[in-house]
Amino acid sequence: MNEIIRNTQSSLAQTSLDPQDWSEFRTLAHRMLDEAIDGIANVRARPVWQPIPDEVRAAIKSDVPREASDLADVYREFAEHVAPYATGNVHPGFMGWVHGGGTAVGMLAEMLAAGLNANLGGRDHMPIEVERQIVDWMRRLFAFPESASGIFVTGTSMANLMAVLVARTSALGMPARQYGIGNDGALLTAYTSQAAHGCVSRAMDIAGLGTDALRKIGVDADHRIDVAALRMQIAVDREVGFKPFLVVASAGTVDIGAIDDLRAVAELCREEGIWFHVDGAFGALAMFSPELAPLLGGIELADSIALDFHKWGQVPYDAGFLLVRDGEQHRQAFAQPAAYLSREARGLAAGTVWPCDLGPDLSRGFRALKTWFTLKTYGTDRLGRVIARSCALAKYLETRVLAEPRLELLAPVNLNIVCFRYRTGDAVNREIVADIQESGIAAPSGTTLNGRFAIRAAIVNHRTSETDIDALVAAVLEFGERRSGGVIDVEAPPLVAQ
Numbered sequence: 001m002n003e004i005i006r007n008t009q010s011s012l013a014q015t016s017l018d019p020q021d022w023s024e025f026r027t028l029a030h031r032m033l034d035e036a037i038d039g040i041a042n043v044r045a046r047p048v049w050q051p052i053p054d055e056v057r058a059a060i061k062s063d064v065p066r067e068a069s070d071l072a073d074v075y076r077e078f079a080e081h082v083a084p085y086a087t088g089n090v091h092p093g094f095m096g097w098v099h100g101g102g103t104a105v106g107m108l109a110e111m112l113a114a115g116l117n118a119n120l121g122g123r124d125h126m127p128i129e130v131e132r133q134i135v136d137w138m139r140r141l142f143a144f145p146e147s148a149s150g151i152f153v154t155g156t157s158m159a160n161l162m163a164v165l166v167a168r169t170s171a172l173g174m175p176a177r178q179y180g181i182g183n184d185g186a187l188l189t190a191y192t193s194q195a196a197h198g199c200v201s202r203a204m205d206i207a208g209l210g211t212d213a214l215r216k217i218g219v220d221a222d223h224r225i226d227v228a229a230l231r232m233q234i235a236v237d238r239e240v241g242f243k244p245f246l247v248v249a250s251a252g253t254v255d256i257g258a259i260d261d262l263r264a265v266a267e268l269c270r271e272e273g274i275w276f277h278v279d280g281a282f283g284a285l286a287m288f289s290p291e292l293a294p295l296l297g298g299i300e301l302a303d304s305i306a307l308d309f310h311k312w313g314q315v316p317y318d319a320g321f322l323l324v325r326d327g328e329q330h331r332q333a334f335a336q337p338a339a340y341l342s343r344e345a346r347g348l349a350a351g352t353v354w355p356c357d358l359g360p361d362l363s364r365g366f367r368a369l370k371t372w373f374t375l376k377t378y379g380t381d382r383l384g385r386v387i388a389r390s391c392a393l394a395k396y397l398e399t400r401v402l403a404e405p406r407l408e409l410l411a412p413v414n415l416n417i418v419c420f421r422y423r424t425g426d427a428v429n430r431e432i433v434a435d436i437q438e439s440g441i442a443a444p445s446g447t448t449l450n451g452r453f454a455i456r457a458a459i460v461n462h463r464t465s466e467t468d469i470d471a472l473v474a475a476v477l478e479f480g481e482r483r484s485g486g487v488i489d490v491e492a493p494p495l496v497a498q
């Protein structure tokens with residue numbers, strides 16, 4: 001017998017990747033689940049984050065694993081070398097950037113989704129109906145018409161990019177998808193505020209319009225877009241022959257959580273016939289809270305909204321989302337005929353609009369399931385209370401900062417973000433942030449406001465409490481004292497709370 005055939009035959013019995021001994025697998029699987037649950041239940045016992053020791057970083061490096069390993073060994077490597085050195089956003093002391101805390105429920109749903117191994121690019125199956133259900137919930141939440149459409153994506157960076165592409169096709173018409181943006185495209189201009197997230201500018205670059213075509217309008221003292229300046233810039237651009245096509249307003253800026261005057265921007269966009277997109281990455285879900293929802297007044301007038309369930313929605317990463325008022329325009333920006341994706345009247349290939357018609361991805365995972373479990377299990381009222389509570393905690397931190405002469409508040413507290421500093425220079429404040437992160441006590445991040453470095457705490461995690469805020473303040477004072485030798489710059493006037 002030829003050697004290739006012999007080898008193939010002898011290995012035939014082992015071609016399936018299923019466990020040879022299911023009961024052994026089951027035992028180990030249950031242990032993994034128990035330990036994953038313990039990891040969340042006992043999260044307070046661990047440092048928020050810890051620097052990765054060189055040995056650990058080195059330990060995971062290896063050649064391509066051609067040979068099989070025991071699942072138990074691979075799991076041990078994960079438990080020892082990966083799990084303890086994660087970002088730390090499960091921990092209530094994590095306050096850096098804008099990171100959601102996730103939930104044990106979301107973790108289970110993620111596991112169930114992996115078991116189904118569903119591909120949500122299209123076809124006729126219930127996982128797609130689950131995603132459509134969430135689209136419908138979001139449509140209702142933002143009072144969008146029934147003809148609206150929506151889709152899960154990685155995150156708001158992707159959702160904002162897709163919104164730019166939908167608005168671009170809407171402005172230039174379908175032929176631009178074939179011929180390119182051409183001379184008309186070169187004249188398109190978009191508008192956002194100086195406080196907008198950097199991904200808006202990147203979206204303009206990726207969309208082929210260029211970052212220069214994004215006009216960054218100034219903001220008021222509360223970091224909200226200056227609508228009069230926006231109106232003026234649009235007029236100036238029209239005057240010289242540009243074609244204003246898109247305004248991206250922020251519902252929760254990443255630096256201080258400012259919400260643009262969405263109603264005024266909506267009105268202006270309507271008058272000017274410009275696409276009105278809202279970057280609501282974390283802020284949009286404040287709609288779940290009856291107390292906070294009025295701050296978002298006007299969001300229901302948007303042409304599209306980008307948001308992340310993985311931030312304030314507490315859904316495990318990643319779960320970004322794009323909602324578009326006019327589902328047909330959404331489809332026109334992405335749908336593409338392909339024989340192998342043709343739709344049939346019945347069978348598995350039934351259905352008209354498939355998710356692959358609404359974005360650049362064909363194969364897509366079941367992000368909707370962990371979101372569906374999270375929204376149903378907790379209910380949006382309770383998630384709304386979690387969101388309102390993180391704003392209350394930010395106010396508590398603001399009070400602590402204002403009451404402490406060694407600390408200085410650097411921006412008004414709009415939602416859940418507090419920017420402050422120890423009364424000393426930028427360099428020391430940078431060190432304080434790194435010291436606190438390395439201590440494992442808490443994990444704030446840093447930003448620059450009006451040219452000054454700020455310690456930034458964004459309260460997003462549903463586990464965070466007053467104790468964690470107190471621990472952060474104590475740590476800032478402690479490391480500030482150590483780093484500055486007790487010398488503080490008392491000349492800086494305290495910012496009056498607004």
Ligand SMILES: *Cc1c(COP(=O)(O)O)cnc(C)c1O
Pocket residue numbers: 098154155156157158197199250252253254279280281282308320
């Ligand atoms: C987080 C964030 C983004 C980017 O979202 P990703 O999910 O990280 O891609 C965009 N805009 C704002 C305001 C954000 O807070």
